Amino acid sequence: LAQLLLLLAQPLLPLVQLLRLLGQLLLLLVQILLLAQPLLLAQLLLLLAQPLLLLVQPLLLLAQLLLLLVQLLLLLVQLLRLLGQLLLLLVQLLLLLVQLLLLLVQLLLLLVQLLRLLGQLLLLPRTLR
Numbered sequence: 001l002a003q004l005l006l007l008l009a010q011p012l013l014p015l016v017q018l019l020r021l022l023g024q025l026l027l028l029l030v031q032i033l034l035l036a037q038p039l040l041l042a043q044l045l046l047l048l049a050q051p052l053l054l055l056v057q058p059l060l061l062l063a064q065l066l067l068l069l070v071q072l073l074l075l076l077v078q079l080l081r082l083l084g085q086l087l088l089l090l091v092q093l094l095l096l097l098v099q100l101l102l103l104l105v106q107l108l109l110l111l112v113q114l115l116r117l118l119g120q121l122l123l124l125p126r127t128l129r
Contacts, residue, residue, distance in 0.1 A: 033041065 032044065
């Protein structure tokens with residue numbers, strides 16, 4: 001039973017060691033707080049804050065870059081929408097031109113029929129003679 005418990009505890013060993021190290025760090029921090037003067041404590045906090053600031057600044061720049069990319073994508077979507085509307089208007093114009101062409105063809109056909117009827121009318125008196 002003891003060997004089984006030992007086998008089950010093996011994966012937890014690194015976690016226990018990490019917790020022990022965190023406890024030692026916390027104890028050291030408490031000792032520093034108890035022994036340190038306020039000026040030394042402020043300097044220590046400032047030293048600890050500088051790496052965090054160096055870490056936060058690139059993240060802030062990355063966030064700003066991502067925001068600019070999103071704005072660019074929105075502008076691109078608006079441009080594509082406007083291009084789609086323009087294309088739709090061009091297709092509608094083309095349809096209107098085709099309809100106009102069809103009307104012109106019908107008009108020409110009517111003109112041809114009218115000329116044919118006029119020709120028949122002009123030929124009618126000769127056939128009556």
